[in-house]
Amino acid sequence: MQVQFGVLGPVVAWDGAGDAIALKGPRHRAVLARLIIARRRVVPVFRLVEDLWTDPPADAVGAVRTFVAALRRALEPERPPRAPARLLLTEGPGYALRAEPGAVDAWRFEQAVAATATLPPKEVFARLEEALGWWRGPAYAEFADQPWVRAERSRLAELRLHAVERQAEARLGLGLAAEAVPDLDAHVAEHPWREDAWRLLALALYRTGRQGDALAVLRRARTLLVEQLGVDPGPGLRGLEADILGHAAHLAPAPGPGGAAGRVWAQTAAAYDRTVPSGARVRLESTVGLLRNLAVTGGSGLQAARRHRVAAVAAAEELGDAELTARVIGVYDVPAIWTRVDDPEQAAQVVAAAERTLTALPPGGHEAARARLLATIALESRGPLPQARRAGRTPSARGPQAARQAEEIARRLDDAALLAFALNAVFMQTFHRAGLAPRRDEIGVELVALSARHGLATSEVLGHLIRLQARSALADFPGADHHATAADRLAERHELPLVGVFTQWYAALRTAATGPAAAAEAEAAYRNAAARLDGAGMPGLEHGLLPLALLCLRVQHAQPAQAEEHTDWGPYEPWARPLALLAQDRRSEAAAALRKVPDPPHDLLFEALWCLTAQAAIAVGDRQTMERAYIQLTPAAAELAGAGSGLLTLGPVSKHLSDLATALRRPR
Incomplete structure (x- = not known):
């Protein structure tokens, strides 16, 4: 299987399974790095000796051969004895690494950046997001002081900076100016001589409604260039300043899908940022509301939402306001369909905070807040929770009790959204024995009807997925098909990409259930679903x-x-x-x-x-x-x-x- 090489950071190699290959000492990695820099060309042995030692030892040539032999064993461990090498070759006076064009992360990075020259902004952004993620640190990190790597490190560093700015430009083209500002601000602070970075930052600020900040950035850039380098800003910065002062029409985001929405978002976010003080408590509630919406996007959005949710809860607790903490915890009513917690330690923190907040709430009133805290406890009590064990209480006892109490309060208050949240919690606690698919189907029936009546889109999707599972368990595949289709239709309308993960797995299950003749087709379907x-x-x-x-x-x-x-x-x-x-x-x-x-x-x-x-x-x-x-x-x-x-x-x-x-x- 093809060996992969990484030089965008410390020099490493991975085997076909993605596991790191042991490359022994620093001189072994130096030989490999030097051959990668040569880009498949032969590097003479005498050149390797000169690059590896300032004062070569008497047996330097023999040492290089020893390093090469060790690298060959590491890179091609299954090559039979005396069989010719296929990757690290001896040619004429030296050696060449015949890696495939896509086998080195730096080569792939260069190709990815070049490919964006003719792509639309959405594809540029996605491709550069992936490519910039390949960087694990400065290129050839452990050889920064070596003369033979200096030019290549400089070239790659410049290419990376260009990619960062190209990605920022793509963000602006997508109407995501507000999202571009923080990264560009950090970028110009670290690389203050890059005029294009200053231009992009000023343009992003202008497009978020911060005209004054945009002009201040341009003046800061001019002062820096004049005082530190003795040069005036180039035509790009001068022209942008004039255009901002004249409110040039071409500075507005280009029309296109999402353009108007992006502008409204950017302007509203900027107005909120200016108007609501940074320490205001209402910011915590607003933040968790955003995190709730972020979670249903899946992928990095879901992971970020979980991470920042815990931080928001901790921040609310630090303020010592139990009612605020209850709202911050309870507003995160993200529907849950899977019964294994992704991060048990994090779930334990949320449960512990919810329990403390329940105790701290003043007696009388706050019934809706109590119900949301109880539903949260039931939802997060899937699987073993360390906090519950330390408290001497098993999750299986507390979870069902909390779910029942949340449901009772929600029904008493006649609050549809609260009841949907509580029913999700009840569903998560219906796995104490086998054979409960009919009970879960009943929950799904109520959840679909309730959510459809009150316009609770994500809860309606959850109800259909619960019924999909229950009807599958009861071998009612026509019924399960109906709910899969309904869930997909709602997901498309409300932009809920995670739903497709579950419905694709269901399709694989559906194939597997048809009998032995479909076994090969089912295996392929499972592999596609796993991807x-x-x-x-x-x-x-x-x-x-x-x-x-x-x-x-x-x-x-x-x-x-x-x-x-x-x-x-x-x-x-x-x-x-x-x-x-x-x-x-x-x-x-x-x-x-x-x-x-x-x-x-x-x-x-x-x-x-x-x-x-x-x-x-x-x-x-x-x-x-x-x-x-x-x-x-x-x-x-x-x-x-x-x-x-x-x-x-x-x-x-x-x-x-x-x-x-x-x-x-x-x-x-």
């Missing part, structure tokens, strides 16, 4: 899910598990490992692993993991585990194992119960 998870911002969902889905597909069709030794099962490893060992004919190890398997967590995959455990127990003759599996799975006899997740299935639970009954010699 959709990459960067979706839900690590609690993505890690290990694809291997688990493929394992369930194999077990469903009575095929052995994946036998690859290095399969990353993620959090599902305890339940997958016995079957993987059985596939390798390691029966005694499988039996030992099965004895260590914990009970599955009470979540959307509860029945699926019990079915995997049951099949492993049958294979090794573990009667005690078979008995436990039979008892746990019996309430779900009418459901499809795992299909309640909307992600995967092992076929009818009744089939697994029948297998257990046969192995236990029970009457069916």
Whole structure:
């Protein structure tokens, strides 16, 4: 598999699986760096000696050969002895690294920047966002003081600065002037001699309604250039100042999709920033409201929303105002469909803050705030919460209690939005045993009707996804199809991209449930769905899910598990490992692993993991585990194992119960 090289930061190499390759000492990395700089051309041995040592030792040539030999072993570990090298070649008087054009991050970066010359702003921004993310520090970081790297470092640094400014220009072209200001402000502070950066910053400020700030920036640039360099600003800065003073029409954002919305956003944000004092408490509530909207975009937006949400809650608590803290915590009513917490420690912090705030609220009144705090506790109490354990209270006891209390208050207050939030919490606490798909379907029915009546779009989507899961568990695929279509339609109308992740996984499950003839098609569908998870911002969902889905597909069709030794099962490893060992004919190890398997967590995959455990127990003759599996799975006899997740299935639970009954010699 192709080796990748990184020089946009410390010099590194990665194998085809993305793992770092051990490159030994600094002179080994220096040889590699020097060959990368040569861009596939031959570097004579004498040149390498001169570059590596100021005062070369007597055996310098031999040392270089030793370094090259070690690099070859690291870069091509599976090359047979005496077979010719394919990557680091000996040619004539020296060596050449024949890396592919896309194998070096610096080369890819250069190509990406060049490609943006003819692209529209949206594609420019996206491509440069990705390319700038490849930088891990200054280029060739550990060789900054070496003469042989100086010119290349300077060239790459200049190219990076150009890319930053090109991306800022694309932002302005998309009507995102307010978002461009902070980055440009930092950019000119670090690189004050770049006139184009000053021009872009002033233009961004002008487009956000900050004409005075824009002119001040231009005057600051002029003062700096005159006093420090003794030169006047160039025509770009002079022309922009004249255009701003004359309110030139061409300075307005170009018309296009989102242009008007972008201008309104920028002007409103600027007005808010000017009008509301920086220390005002209302800013915290406004911030969390924005974070709520940011979360439903998925990807980096969801991750940023989670991170800043905790900071906002902490800031509210520092002010000592329980009512404000309750509002800051409670306004983040982001719908939740997945039952495993992405960040348990962060969830524990939110739960602890909500519990403290409940206690601190003055008695009497504040019922809606209490309900939102209780719903938050129930939603964030999915999975093991360290804070709850330290307090001597199990999450399974507190979560359902909090959900019930939130629902009671919401119904008493007749508050539709609050009830939708509470029903989401109730849904998250309906996994204490198997066979509860009908109950979850009832919640979904009410949530869809309630949300449609009151225009609660995100809650209506949640209701359809809950019903999609429940109807899948009950093998009602026409019904599940209806809810998948409804969820996709709402998601498109209200710009909710995360919904497509779940409906694509459902489509793969739907294919897997059609029978053995579709196994290959189902595997391909699962792999495509897994690719959709990459960067979706839900690590609690993505890690290990694809291997688990493929394992369930194999077990469903009575095929052995994946036998690859290095399969990353993620959090599902305890339940997958016995079957993987059985596939390798390691029966005694499988039996030992099965004895260590914990009970599955009470979540959307509860029945699926019990079915995997049951099949492993049958294979090794573990009667005690078979008995436990039979008892746990019996309430779900009418459901499809795992299909309640909307992600995967092992076929009818009744089939697994029948297998257990046969192995236990029970009457069916």
